[in-house]
Amino acid sequence: MSDVKKELMFLLGHYGHIGITFVASIFIGMGAGILLDQKVFDGRTAPWFTFFGLAFGIAAGFKSLFDILWRSSKNMEKKTDEEQ
Amino acid sequence: MEHPILFISIILEKLGLPVPHGPVGHGILEQLCAPYMTYTWLVMAFLFIVAKLTLSNLEMVPGKGQNFWEIVIGGMDDFFADNMGRRLTDQFFPMLATFGLYIAVANLIGLIPGFMSPTASINTTLALTIIVWVSHHFIGFREHGLHYYKHFMGPMWWLVPLMLPIELISNLARLLSLSIRLFGNIMAKETLLGILFMLAGAFFAPLPIMVLGVLVSLVQAMVFVLLAVVYFSQAQEHAH
Numbered sequence: 233m234s235d236v237k238k239e240l241m242f243l244l245g246h247y248g249h250i251g252i253t254f255v256a257s258i259f260i261g262m263g264a265g266i267l268l269d270q271k272v273f274d275g276r277t278a279p280w281f282t283f284f285g286l287a288f289g290i291a292a293g294f295k296s297l298f299d300i301l302w303r304s305s306k307n308m309e310k311k312t313d314e315e316q
Numbered sequence: 317m318e319h320p321i322l323f324i325s326i327i328l329e330k331l332g333l334p335v336p337h338g339p340v341g342h343g344i345l346e347q348l349c350a351p352y353m354t355y356t357w358l359v360m361a362f363l364f365i366v367a368k369l370t371l372s373n374l375e376m377v378p379g380k381g382q383n384f385w386e387i388v389i390g391g392m393d394d395f396f397a398d399n400m401g402r403r404l405t406d407q408f409f410p411m412l413a414t415f416g417l418y419i420a421v422a423n424l425i426g427l428i429p430g431f432m433s434p435t436a437s438i439n440t441t442l443a444l445t446i447i448v449w450v451s452h453h454f455i456g457f458r459e460h461g462l463h464y465y466k467h468f469m470g471p472m473w474w475l476v477p478l479m480l481p482i483e484l485i486s487n488l489a490r491l492l493s494l495s496i497r498l499f500g501n502i503m504a505k506e507t508l509l510g511i512l513f514m515l516a517g518a519f520f521a522p523l524p525i526m527v528l529g530v531l532v533s534l535v536q537a538m539v540f541v542l543l544a545v546v547y548f549s550q551a552q553e554h555a556h
Binding site: 259264289292 | 492
């Protein structure tokens with residue numbers, strides 16, 4: 233397979249996926265927070281776990297975004313090494 | 317909205333089998349006759365029969381059918397080997413290649429009137445995603461043993477309270493995002509086609525969307541397999 237095609241596949245795959253991963257991270261984080269608040273602690277700790285869950289969810293979203301950026305920059309480095 | 321005409325459901329109804337009219341049926345027989353189940357079997361039968369017809373007698377000088385399969389399977393094999401190494405490819409090639417072919421055919425079949433995409437149901441996509449998710453953890457545990465937990469601990473020990481929830485959430489997000497992306501794309505395509513058929517079907521309004529649908533179907537099948545490969549290779553790598 234040609235390099236251009238491989239690059240295109242990588243871009244399509246990862247950047248087409250990152251948007252929904254971001255949203256899913258936030259939903260899972262906040263859902264876990266709400267679950268802890270309402271079900272485990274019966275609303276006694278509300279709204280703190282919800283907020284922490286939301287914060288961790290957003291952080292996880294950014295983490296998966298940075299993972300993809302690092303991975304793509306690593307790919308670029310590898311390619312330039314091969315070319316030299 | 318107009319109820320879509322699905323010929324397998326009509327045949328099953330004529331045969332006296334219960335076909336659910338809502339999204340989920342009651343009782344096991346009705347669930348087995350749900351459209352996404354019957355069309356899954358259709359896709360499976362299609363893949364079996366086409367493979368049987370084209371590959372029943374392998375030759376040294378390949379004919380048309382064998383040539384096609386050699387390109388498809390050879391291309392996928394090279395791609396997997398590039399991304400996750402020869403050993404993992406040999407172990408997981410049958411599973412991933414089956415997923416790729418199944419999802420591609422299942423997406424494309426929805427473009428033909430009278431058929432529906434099994435992948436337009438969250439049940440199908442979630443089942444595929446759970447298999448991928450479980451097997452990438454399986455690979456991790458097999459490669460690293462109990463040290464696999466280091467993948468979730470972040471780079472430094474004092475960052476563990478911060479990184480552990482983040483890593484766990486982003487790992488669980490894979491489960492959700494992989495399934496919902498495939499389901500959402502294909503369901504959107506199906507719904508849009510249905511609405512356009514209903515509004516202006518006589519003026520060929522769905523035609524451009526069908527062209528885009530071919531692209532979306534192939535890209536989504538490819539993205540699913542690509543991400544499965546990336547997850548497998550990440551689970552195999554050493555923790556940072």
